[in-house]
Amino acid sequence: WHSKYSKVIQLHISLDLLPFLSPRDAIVYGNGFHLPDQNAFLIRSKSTQDISCRHCDIPKPAKGIVRMDTESIFFVQLLQKDVIAFKMIGRDDLKLKFIPSPLLNHISQGHLPYELMRTVKH
Numbered sequence: 001w002h003s004k005y006s007k008v009i010q011l012h013i014s015l016d017l018l019p020f021l022s023p024r025d026a027i028v029y030g031n032g033f034h035l036p037d038q039n040a041f042l043i044r045s046k047s048t049q050d051i052s053c054r055h056c057d058i059p060k061p062a063k064g065i066v067r068m069d070t071e072s073i074f075f076v077q078l079l080q081k082d083v084i085a086f087k088m089i090g091r092d093d094l095k096l097k098f099i100p101s102p103l104l105n106h107i108s109q110g111h112l113p114y115e116l117m118r119t120v121k122h
Contacts, residue, residue, distance in 0.1 A: 005031060005032045005033065005034075006029070006030065006031050006032070007029075007030045007032075008027065008028070008029055008030075008053060008055055008056055009027075009028050009030065010025060010026070010027055010028075010059070011024075011025060011026045011028055011070070012024075012025050013025065013026075013068070021096070022064055022065065022066050023064070023065050023066070024065065024066050024067070024068040024094060024095070025061055025062075025065050025066075025067055025068070026047040026067060026068050026069065026070050027047060027048050027050075027053075027058050027059075027067075028045045028046065028047050028048075028070060029045065029046055029047075029048060030043055030044065030045040031043070031044050031045075032044075038077060039077060039078045039079075040075060040076060040077035040078065040085075041075075041076055042073065042074070042075050043072075043073070043074040043076075044072075044073050045070070045071065045072050045073075045074075046070075046071045046072075047068070047069045047070045047071065049067070049069070066094075066095050067095070068092065068093055068094050068095050069092070069093040069095075070090065070091070070092045070093070071090065071091045071092075072088060072089065072090035072091070073088070073089045073090075074086070074087070074088050075087040075088075
């Protein structure tokens with residue numbers, strides 16, 4: 001289900017950097033806001049652990065998939081014909097246990113943002 005400014009999506013994330021970790025997914029509600037005075041738009045997204053949605057059915061995680069939590073704000077501004085400014089603030093709970101803090105920081109600050117962008121690209 002989606003409209004011009006709202007959408008429900010399912011993210012699929014595999015942490016290829018750490019093959020011993022199970023893949024993750026999240027069911028995410030997103031709302032977009034057009035900012036014409038800044039030639040930009042703002043997207044707010046937040047995952048849900050609900051088992052139902054008034055707009056669509058929410059699937060249970062597949063076997064071996066861990067459902068994570070995520071919350072983000074994206075700001076995209078058209079600066080020139082082919083130049084944009086992209087800013088993102090996010091909080092992700094990957095539901096990882098027993099992972100050393102330095103490795104967790106590397107995943108969340110290094111690998112995960114690129115994996116999320118790759119997921120959205122495809």
